[in-house]
Amino acid sequence: MTVAVLVEGLTVEFGRFRAIDDLSLAIDYGEVRAVIGPNGAGKTTLLDVISGVSRARAGRVLFDERLELTGRSESAIARSGVRRKFQKPSVFEALSVRDNVEIGLGGAGDPASHEKVAAILETVGLSEHADRLASELAHGQKQWLEIAMVVVSEPRVLMLDEPVAGLTDEETERTAALIRRLRTPDRAIVVVEHDMDFVEAIADRVTVLHEGRTLFEGSMARARADARVVDVYLGR
Numbered sequence: 001m002t003v004a005v006l007v008e009g010l011t012v013e014f015g016r017f018r019a020i021d022d023l024s025l026a027i028d029y030g031e032v033r034a035v036i037g038p039n040g041a042g043k044t045t046l047l048d049v050i051s052g053v054s055r056a057r058a059g060r061v062l063f064d065e066r067l068e069l070t071g072r073s074e075s076a077i078a079r080s081g082v083r084r085k086f087q088k089p090s091v092f093e094a095l096s097v098r099d100n101v102e103i104g105l106g107g108a109g110d111p112a113s114h115e116k117v118a119a120i121l122e123t124v125g126l127s128e129h130a131d132r133l134a135s136e137l138a139h140g141q142k143q144w145l146e147i148a149m150v151v152v153s154e155p156r157v158l159m160l161d162e163p164v165a166g167l168t169d170e171e172t173e174r175t176a177a178l179i180r181r182l183r184t185p186d187r188a189i190v191v192v193e194h195d196m197d198f199v200e201a202i203a204d205r206v207t208v209l210h211e212g213r214t215l216f217e218g219s220m221a222r223a224r225a226d227a228r229v230v231d232v233y234l235g236r
């Protein structure tokens, strides 16, 4: 089976500070992988390097076992099918919900794209709000809109940074159900999150980062039982 994202010997430095330290990991198609760990562990930095926002000092990221992402621009990486939602929601407040999703598609504007937009709005549960301004949405709905903007382009790799931060319990449950719906055999989903019940509900495997390295990899149930994981993260 082809590996969706292969990270090999990745090191990222900010000045003399090493945010990612010789990190290697493999994420398969069809899986939902959660990347968890304490504040500053390097989770967002990892997504930044995969998506071309930050540069690697050493090592590489390979997409689909054929395309080296390291060194490519953010837009080239997005075009190749590796897409990412940022930690802070950023929708176009002055545009309609529908137009926001159209933008995610690159503005083709043909009948096929209208169908795609309608389908993804249905998937994220925003069909009835399609003509409202994005500014009128609740915080949770904005998160779903942003996911729709990314997913409408049918990414092979979908990365979400803290998709349930600030959401109510009910919104969090709906987001978990949404992520399960977005999982397909030819897509890898990577989720960074601090809400462990949410992680347990969605993730096949978790990677626990600590000081830029992998401390643990396996099921959430095993992570909860791992003394080192409890010590540096879950027990705090």
Ligand SMILES: Nc1ncnc2c1ncn2[C@@H]1O[C@H](COP(=O)(O)OP(=O)(O)OP(=O)(O)O)[C@@H](O)[C@H]1O
Binding pocket: 014, 019, 037, 038, 039, 040, 041, 042, 043, 044, 045, 046
């Ligand atoms: N552009 C930057 N310049 C300098 N230091 C940075 C930069 N980006 C991240 N860092 C540092 O790298 C470390 C890892 O940051 P990162 O944002 O990846 O953590 P995180 O695991 O996502 O944490 P959180 O759970 O708080 O979001 C932190 O110590 C952070 O201060």
Ligand SMILES: [Mg+2]
Binding pocket: 043, 044, 045, 087
């Ligand atoms: Mg972060």
